[in-house]
Amino acid sequence: MVNSAPIFHKRHFLSCDWGTSSFRLRLIASASGKTIHAISETKGIKKFYKSWSSNRDSSKRLDYYLAFLGKQIEALEQSCSSELDRSIPVIISGMASSSIGMKELPYSSLPLSLVHPELNIHHVQPSERFSRDAYLVSGICSSNDVMRGEETELLGLASRLASKNGFYILAGTHSKHLRVKDNHLTAFKTYMTGELFDLIASKSILANSVDMRSDPVPGHGFKAGVKDAQQENLLHALFSIRAQDLLHNTGKPRNRDYLSGLLIGTELSEVVASEPARVILWGNSRLQRYYADALEVLGIDFIHPAIKGDEDITALGQRIIFNQITN
Amino acid sequence: MVNSAPIFHKRHFLSCDWGTSSFRLRLIASASGKTIHAISETKGIKKFYKSWSSNRDSSKRLDYYLAFLGKQIEALEQSCSSELDRSIPVIISGMASSSIGMKELPYSSLPLSLVHPELNIHHVQPSERFSRDAYLVSGICSSNDVMRGEETELLGLASRLASKNGFYILAGTHSKHLRVKDNHLTAFKTYMTGELFDLIASKSILANSVDMRSDPVPGHGFKAGVKDAQQENLLHALFSIRAQDLLHNTGKPRNRDYLSGLLIGTELSEVVASEPARVILWGNSRLQRYYADALEVLGIDFIHPAIKGDEDITALGQRIIFNQITN
Incomplete structure (x- = not known):
């Protein structure tokens, strides 16, 4: 100090x-x-x-x-x-x-x-x-x-909330999950979700199966990825993208959305397991859109603090x- | 035909x-x-x-x-x-x-x-x-x-076994798990384990925390990774390698072993869940060593078919x- x-x-x-x-x-x-x-x-x-x-x-x-x-x-x-x-x-x-x-x-x-x-x-x-x-x-x-x-x-985020307590998700390249109790940050965890998405999409064998010319879309492919992440082993589900591409020509934009859903769904499976009473979501508008959609697929309510444009x-x-x- | x-x-x-x-x-x-x-x-x-x-x-x-x-x-x-x-x-x-x-x-x-x-x-x-x-x-x-x-x-592998039935693990860059019943291959799954190990160790933020100048060693760090993979969310456990390196100076060779254990342990968590009656392990001598050690940590018995040197x-x-x- x-x-x-x-x-x-x-x-x-x-x-x-x-x-x-x-x-x-x-x-x-x-x-x-x-x-x-x-x-x-x-x-x-x-x-x-x-x-x-x-x-x-x-x-x-x-x-x-x-x-x-x-x-x-x-x-x-x-x-x-x-x-x-x-x-x-x-x-x-x-x-x-x-x-x-x-x-x-x-x-x-x-x-x-x-x-x-x-x-x-x-x-x-x-x-x-x-x-x-x-x-x-x-x-x-x-x-x-x-x-x-x-x-x-x-x-800063908590300063704009009447009640600061809850489970915060800060979506980012390295997402953070933070627990706030009695107005104190008491625990947190970091997830390599965003970095792995970029790495797998650009450098792995899946690079040939995903179209990265535009951003993922939170549609059917994305939701399927979120759901599969709750059931499937991640290391196998990743390869299934390649297999689906070869066998069923699933479409490279759809595969990219599925990959995004799979990784965000894997991260959020921890939230499903811990059942927090109050989830507070933050992230840039693009990321927040995916996380909001994934939370909805998983049946988890959340709030999004109102921060003014300035x-x-x-x-x-x-x-x-x-x-x-x-x- | x-x-x-x-x-x-x-x-x-x-x-x-x-x-x-x-x-x-x-x-x-x-x-x-x-x-x-x-x-x-x-x-x-x-x-x-x-x-x-x-x-x-x-x-x-x-x-x-x-x-x-x-x-x-x-x-x-x-x-x-x-x-x-x-x-x-x-x-x-x-x-x-x-x-x-x-x-x-x-x-x-x-x-x-x-x-x-x-x-x-x-x-x-x-x-x-x-x-x-x-x-x-x-x-x-x-x-x-x-x-x-x-x-x-x-x-080839099954041709050297008196009983061909069982659950085969073919360890490799893209590992395969194969189910053989009544002398027929009936199901299989591919895992991106080896490719992800190389990718994360060389291209992610963890590249600064793992020493890749030699092969992983199936010792304490490796076993801890296998065990943690059964409890922890993979996307978080990966980042913990970086955190442990910064906080506790865990040692870059140990971190590499832990990363290897974490990924192989994640793959094998599916084997733990499915409890196959007879596991048959194959892979090159280096990979087989890790998989054997990981299966032992997880309490899964396995056999290793005897294939002659020639x-x-x-x-x-x-x-x-x-x-x-x-x-």
């Missing part, structure tokens, strides 16, 4: 969401949580770490990352045509605190209060190299799982951290 | 096992089934199809494949320093009958007698282009699964087909 909180302009903060493959920077109104201006970059942590590695003699790691961040803040200033006061701090979450990030922070442990979260936060004081306060947020670990970024998303759940989560730091 | 059987030298036949990534040619003594001489090539069907595709104007597909086969027979003659009588036929099984093979043959259907197998066989008469009889063997299909090559392996199960299976053709 931060020991000495500096005094600064409380009306705004900068929200930096630095993930594995993307970089997002937003100017946030701290009272409402609304995004005033936003820019994004393809220089995710992975790509950025590579460029630091090849230039590592020229500057220290943290400085190298802060220099990039400084330039992005300038770009944000240009795009909104106004100078941002130096007292406006930047809050950084996601993979920026990982071993390939600006500075590796140890994971914080469960349970995590969603109202007064105690995360490990690294405070970088303003200096010549970077002119404002920066706060780097750690991830969370259980005894056998880890996350970086989703803990902040959860804070709100972002990472920024909403960072707002809680910002309020903790400034109060 | 073949309508007119030509008369030829019955003491020997040539056994060609043309798989996706390998080509094997053997001279077999038809009475004993023993291999007299063998050569192998890395030009599997996949690679060979590519080279035909880039030369397709120069010759017809079947001729192109037969020309290669002819050269390999010459190479076999050179390596055993004796001319092979033109009356000695060649029997070809594996992917050579697939859509990328020398000629695509429709799959034969279940059930398949292991004593008097009725497979689709394409007979190529001797001609100027290829001087001996060639017999191309089809694969087998069920309503939702396919194989090419393993049906011939099964014939015998090959594909050649033993082709011998049954050869005897059918010549009798």
Whole structure:
């Protein structure tokens, strides 16, 4: 935790969401949580770490990352045509605190209060190299799982719910299932669903049997995959896509939908087994559509929190951290 | 089936096992089934199809494949320093009958007698282009699964067992589980186990967490993977490898063993559920070792057929087909 909180302009903060493959920077109104201006970059942590590695003699790691961040803040200033006061701090979450990030922070442990979260936060004081306060947020670990970024998303998502308790599904490349009880995150699990979908569809023997020129459609093929995942061994069901293609010419778009249903259905079979009382679903609009359809096939009710168009759940989560730091 | 059987030298036949990534040619003594001489090539069907595709104007597909086969027979003659009588036929099984093979043959259907197998066989008469009889063997299909090559392996393997009935596990890149009842193959399932192991270990986020410089070891890590596969959701258990690596520095060789155990254990969970009375295990010595260890962890008894060092199960299976053709 931060020991000495500096005094600064409380009306705004900068929200930096630095993930594995993307970089997002937003100017946030701290009272409402609304995004005033936003820019994004393809220089995710992975790509950025590579460029630091090849230039590592020229500057220290943290400085190298802060220099990039400084330039992005300038770009944000240009795009909104106004100078941002130096007292406006930047809050950084996601993979920026990982071993390939600006500075590796140890994971914080469960349970995590969603109202007064105690995360490990690294405070970088303003200096010549970077002119404002920066706060780097750690991830969370259980005894056998880890996350970086989703803990902040959860804070933001839950902040928009009257009752925070329930079972959260954050659909993504590495989906997360999170249990919240008495306003505390108490357990979570990560699933390699999205990554395996991409890998199998593009690199396995099934690549010849699935059409990846467009996104999966949550129709019959998708639903059949979700259902089969409840009965069939996954390693066999995967090969059946190839067999159906050879024997019955099932159609490569349909096979792609079935593969998507099979993997999402496998992930969600855990939810079926655990019968949570209240399921809260989140994800980008594309993924959320598949997960919603799969949950329906499986007879599981869920809610989808209403987040306004000018709100972002990472920024909403960072707002809680910002309020903790400034109060 | 073949309508007119030509008369030829019955003491020997040539056994060609043309798989996706390998080509094997053997001279077999038809009475004993023993291999007299063998050569192998890395030009599997996949690679060979590519080279035909880039030369397709120069010759017809079947001729192109037969020309290669002819050269390999010459190479076999050179390596055993004796001319092979033109009356000695060649029997070809594996992917050579697939859509990328020398000629695509429709799959034969279940059930398949292991004593008097009725497979689709394409007979190529001797001609100027290829001087001996060639017999191309089809694969087998069920309503939702396919194989090419393993049906011939099964014939050979079962020919060395006093009782052929039981549940066969043919461990491989795409493992097969086969049910044999009243001396007939009645059902089978394919599992993508081996291919997924290679894909996940080399191309996924886990590539950084597993050491692939040597083969998995069937020790503690492997056994833990087999056990966890019976309890855990596979998509989550996979990610736990990354988490354990980050949190507990479990060791990359151990993580590789665990990954192997997890995938083989997932495949074999189907065997646990179906409780077959008699399990017959086959596979190359490396794979067989893992499967044997996994079956032991799961408390499933199995037998391992005794095949002599100078015998090959594909050649033993082709011998049954050869005897059918010549009798």
